[in-house]
Amino acid sequence: MDDKVRLLKQFYASMDVTQIKLEVRDYGFSFMNVLSRSCTIDYSELSRLVHKYRLSNVPLWIYDYLLKQHIEGNGNVCGYFHREANNVFCFNLDNSAKTDTDSITDEMQTTLWKLKMNLEALEIRPLIVQSGRGFHVWCRISAMIPNEELSHFMCSMVLRVQDFVKFSKLDNTKVNIGMYPNRNNEQQTNSLRLIGSTHVRTKAFSRIICGDDLHLLPDADFWKYLESHMYWNTVTPQQFRKSAKEQKDRYFTKSA
Amino acid sequence: MKYIAIDIDDTLNNFSETLKTSEFTYEDQDIYNKYIAKVKNDVIDEGNNELMNLRHSIHLQCYKLAKLKPGALDFMQWLKYQKGYTIVLLTYRDLRYCIDDTKAWLKANRLPYDYIFKADNKIVFCNIWKIPILIDDAKVNIISSGVDDYLQLYYPICTHNENFVTEWTAYDEDFTLGNTKGFHNFEEVKGWMIK
Numbered sequence: 001m002d003d004k005v006r007l008l009k010q011f012y013a014s015m016d017v018t019q020i021k022l023e024v025r026d027y028g029f030s031f032m033n034v035l036s037r038s039c040t041i042d043y044s045e046l047s048r049l050v051h052k053y054r055l056s057n058v059p060l061w062i063y064d065y066l067l068k069q070h071i072e073g074n075g076n077v078c079g080y081f082h083r084e085a086n087n088v089f090c091f092n093l094d095n096s097a098k099t100d101t102d103s104i105t106d107e108m109q110t111t112l113w114k115l116k117m118n119l120e121a122l123e124i125r126p127l128i129v130q131s132g133r134g135f136h137v138w139c140r141i142s143a144m145i146p147n148e149e150l151s152h153f154m155c156s157m158v159l160r161v162q163d164f165v166k167f168s169k170l171d172n173t174k175v176n177i178g179m180y181p182n183r184n185n186e187q188q189t190n191s192l193r194l195i196g197s198t199h200v201r202t203k204a205f206s207r208i209i210c211g212d213d214l215h216l217l218p219d220a221d222f223w224k225y226l227e228s229h230m231y232w233n234t235v236t237p238q239q240f241r242k243s244a245k246e247q248k249d250r251y252f253t254k255s256a
Numbered sequence: 257m258k259y260i261a262i263d264i265d266d267t268l269n270n271f272s273e274t275l276k277t278s279e280f281t282y283e284d285q286d287i288y289n290k291y292i293a294k295v296k297n298d299v300i301d302e303g304n305n306e307l308m309n310l311r312h313s314i315h316l317q318c319y320k321l322a323k324l325k326p327g328a329l330d331f332m333q334w335l336k337y338q339k340g341y342t343i344v345l346l347t348y349r350d351l352r353y354c355i356d357d358t359k360a361w362l363k364a365n366r367l368p369y370d371y372i373f374k375a376d377n378k379i380v381f382c383n384i385w386k387i388p389i390l391i392d393d394a395k396v397n398i399i400s401s402g403v404d405d406y407l408q409l410y411y412p413i414c415t416h417n418e419n420f421v422t423e424w425t426a427y428d429e430d431f432t433l434g435n436t437k438g439f440h441n442f443e444e445v446k447g448w449m450i451k
Contacts, residue, residue: 044372046373047375
């Protein structure tokens with residue numbers, strides 16, 4: 001198997017490999033026929049001239065093939081989280097309303113900075129990917145943790161970050177913070193674009209934001225950075241639970 | 257192969273009527289009481305999360321409650337089994353949240369189809385996918401289809417669009433319906449398609 005495919009599969013080890021959303025510029029009924037020979041097309045979308053196909057019953061060899069296409073920039077694979085437990089969780093920071101500017105707003109910048117600081121203070125170092133005018137903030141654990149636990153940790157973190165943004169005299173409703181996965185056993189309706197590819201619409205490669213100054217990583221360093229990030233910054237379940245407990249005790253338990 | 261694209265809400269079902277006349281449930285009764293009238297009148301305010309979340313929830317309930325329009329089943333079966341069309345259901349629904357309910361409703365009503373698509377711009381979709389016929393009630397498509405030589409649009413005449421062509425013609429003197437035709441029942445469409 002291709003090293004990059006292996007690395008992506010390792011990063012997203014708990015993602016549902018039988019269901020994906022494929023974003024491509026390919027379209028047409030013959031393309032649909034080819035797709036439907038090997039998997040089920042649940043539905044399709046055309047949005048801003050990108051065709052999206054939600055596929056289920058995807059065989060593993062097709063999943064691997066599509067991941068390779070994803071890496072080679074021939075389309076994007078978006079993954080669905082596991083229904084019950086996951087080894088990755090993600091904060092999806094997005095503008096809550098359409099803005100006239102293409103630049104990152106103060107609210108977005110502050111939200112990202114505070115989220116990163118809070119996670120790092122709990123010894124969780126995230127992988128930050130710029131996505132349009134927002135960010136995906138990925139955290140990785142070495143084993144699967146029930147969604148209920150992940151969700152509880154993320155909700156608490158979001159409350160803390162939103163409080164800080166408000167305290168900074170900024171409008172904390174201007175940034176939506178989506179949390180993935182959903183709570184335990186809930187249907188995972190939303191998919192997230194996997195990293196390591198050229199965006200099918202914007203043609204931009206996955207933009208990793210790193211360092212204390214939140215600088216943009218050069219594209220050429222992506223795979224090496226990802227491998228190193230996974231090696232050094234994957235937390236153990238014990239560490240995650242310790243961090244979650246610390247957050248709960250310090251910020252959400254009333255003192256006697 | 258012959259292709260046709262057909263909308264679901266207010267084309268195959270009575271979505272707007274169901275929205276106006278049905279009772280719904282929502283977890284926050286205060287928000288429900290505050291905004292339900294706006295939701296029923298299809299008011300959209302992207303900046304108001306409370307309204308938009310309620311709207312989303314009510315629409316999901318409405319998709320399940322809406323009833324098939326008279327003649328729709330017969331028309332769809334005629335298209336599929338007698339005329340041999342490949343049927344693309346083309347909707348504005350956010351299918352991420354309602355694909356299972358949508359498929360269940362189609363199955364319960366025995367409606368044949370080949371594909372389900374969501375498209376933000378249905379005219380562009382039909383052009384790209386080379387689908388020559390669209391059946392859809394949306395005003396935006398009625399306006400756009402008139403200038404499109406390739407696409408034949410048939411629109412069901414409903415309460416929300418029945419006076420629209422007259423009003424739009426008064427607003428835009430150059431507006432022409434072109435090949436676009438409004439219909440009151442599916443038998444009319446059958447007649448046009450046979451010709």
